[in-house]
Structure formats: structure tokens, C-alpha cells
Amino acid sequence: MIAFVYGELSDIETNSVVVDCAGVGYRVFTPINPRLLSVGVGSDIKLYTYLSIREDAMDLYGFMDKESLEMFKKLISVSGVGPRIALQILTNMDTTRLTMAILSEDKKTLTGVPGVGPKMAARITLDLKDKVSMSGLSGGADQASPAASLTAASAQGPAREAVQALEALGYTRQEAENAVGKVEGSDQLTVEEIIRRSLSQLY
Template identity: 40%
Template sequence: MIGHLEGRLRHKAPDYIVIDVHGVGYIVYVPLSTFYDLPGPGDTVALNIHTHIREDAIQLYGFRTVAEKDMFLRLITVNGVGPRLAVNILSGLTPDDLHRIILQQEGFRLKSIPGVGKKIAERILLELRDKMSVKKGREAEQPAPAAESSYGDAYSALVNLGYRPAEAEKALGKAIKSLGADPPVEKLLKETLRLLA
């Protein structure tokens, strides 16, 4: 599974880019927030990657910050929200905006995003409300810590292995309690798989 890509930017379009890593071109779907921060073609680019595996395709989704990737991973746990829609949502709202919208239950702001209707907006608000912690002051503006990145990568791996999102979250929570704060993703995944066995 690919979690990070660094290479030369070969192609740049609003919905996807191509990153050349030692002669291999990877198509990576990106939100507009990431697209706007990209350098020009030919320059080096590095992105946090989520590998999405389907029966008929393996797709890569890239994000400039861990916070964007973390919010993407939360969004795709919502019933009816696939990776493309999650990218679309992050193209219109920053992770901090989305966090605030979910905590304040502002469905009308979500419905302004193309592809998000009333039912999807309600599901996002309902299913993610309890997963959002209240952040105060400048803490909300800071990038996610390494522990969240480990959690996000491990969570993504478990879901891609076929575990249900709720099952993966519960097991990851137990694993983090037993391993302590900020475990490396390999240890976290190993412990979580042991708990799920």
C-alpha cells in the first residue's frame, strides 16, 4: 500500500495529477486545495497518499497535509460517501471548516457542495459528529500529529483489507490503549490485527 509519493510532477489537471517516480507515472486524484498548492510540471512534489482498492481498480488519492488525508479517511467511512465525493467535499471546504460544520451541524453548508444532497449531508453530520473532538484556538489550525497519521494509515489498511469501518475503529482504539501514545504504524497495525484475529 502506498502512503506517500515523492517525484517529478509530469501532468497537472484540476482533478488529477501524474507523479513520475523513477520512470513510473502514478495517477493521483487530488482535491482543489492540494491542486492549487502544487508546483509547475517538472518540479518535485510530495504528497500524503491514500490507496483505495476496488475490485476493478487501484486508485491513489493525494493530499498536501495530514489533516486533509485524515478528514478524507473520516469522510469515506460515511455510508454513501466514496473517495471521489470525499475529494469533491475537500475541494470546497478545508478540514477545519468541515470540522466546524460537523460540530455545529450546519447541513446547509455541506449541501452547497456539488454531489452532496440532503441525505448525504445528514449522514455526514450524524455519522461524524461523535468522531470529531472539539479543538480550541490555534490547535485547530495546526497539522494533525504523527499519531493521527499512524491511525489514519492503519485504519485505511484495515478497511482495504475488508474490515468494517466500525470494527477497525474499535480495534484501533484498543491497540492504541495497549501500545501507548504515538505508536509506529507497523506496530499499531500488527497489534490491531492480533486483536481482530
């Protein structure tokens, strides 16, 4: 089992990269996104990997963080979702946005990924909604305090995390705070449930 590869980024291709590890070039299928492109050819890179073994091929899939690798493993556990489709999904959206889509059963977002039809989107949400969580995901939201509509207690708990998760999806701070503020009894709900109810306010 190859846990990760670390070396010089030698080449960037359509859906893979070549990493030079002590003179050996490993082709690793990986999401080609702005984060990876920012590394640049010639720089060192570390990719956490999954080795896919088939009768006719051995393919190495890699990700720049462990969150993405774990999400990849969850995706390929769904019937009908192979490594290439899972890679396509993670190329089109980060783990935070994908987790949000699964928790809110947002099949429209999932079917926006090439190769993912309505039936596959339904299987993904059904199989993974109890296996994913917003806890621990870095949504990239800033740390400003939530709106006054949130209580001081909830602002430090699940409601605050829900606001940050909604911001990571592209909603403004005000939109996120307003939606979360309309969720009754948010201090008694999990982050995932607050997000589901907040999204119903935003759609």
C-alpha cells in the first residue's frame, strides 16, 4: 500500500500529474484544480494516495489533503461509482461543497458533474448522508462573529459552523446568517440539520 508520494512535480496532464520520486516518475490521477496548479512544475508536492487494482491496470489516485482522500474512498464505496467518476466529482467540487450537497440531498449539484446522472446522484446521497459530516472540514470562511439574530450560545456552536459552511458554498455572510437565524431551536440541532434547514430558506 502506498500511503503517499512526495517529490518534484514533473508534469501536469489533463487529469493526472507525474511526480518524480528519487528518479522514478509516478503518474498519479488527481483533481487538476487551482490549488494544484499553484504548486507549479518543478516544485515539491505531497499527494495522499489510493491504489486501484484491476485485472488490466494498476492506477494511483492522489490528493493534496487527507479529507479529499477519505471522501474519494467514500464515493467509490457507492455502487456504480468507480475511481474515475469519483475523481471527476472531486475535480468539480471541493469536499466542503460535496459534503453540503450530500447532506442536503442536492442532486442537482451532483448531476452537474459530467458522468453523474440522476440515479447515481440519488445513490450517492442515500448511501453517504449518514457517513459524512461538516465537522472538521475547513470551509475557508473568515472568523467574524455571526449576526445578532443568532444567540450568543449558538454563535459559538453548531450555528456558527453552519454559517461558515454556507459561506464556503458561496453564500454571503449576511445570507448565511439570515438563513441560520431563521432555523428554530438551532441550539438543539446538529450542524448537519441546521445546514439542511438553512438551505431550504435559501433555495
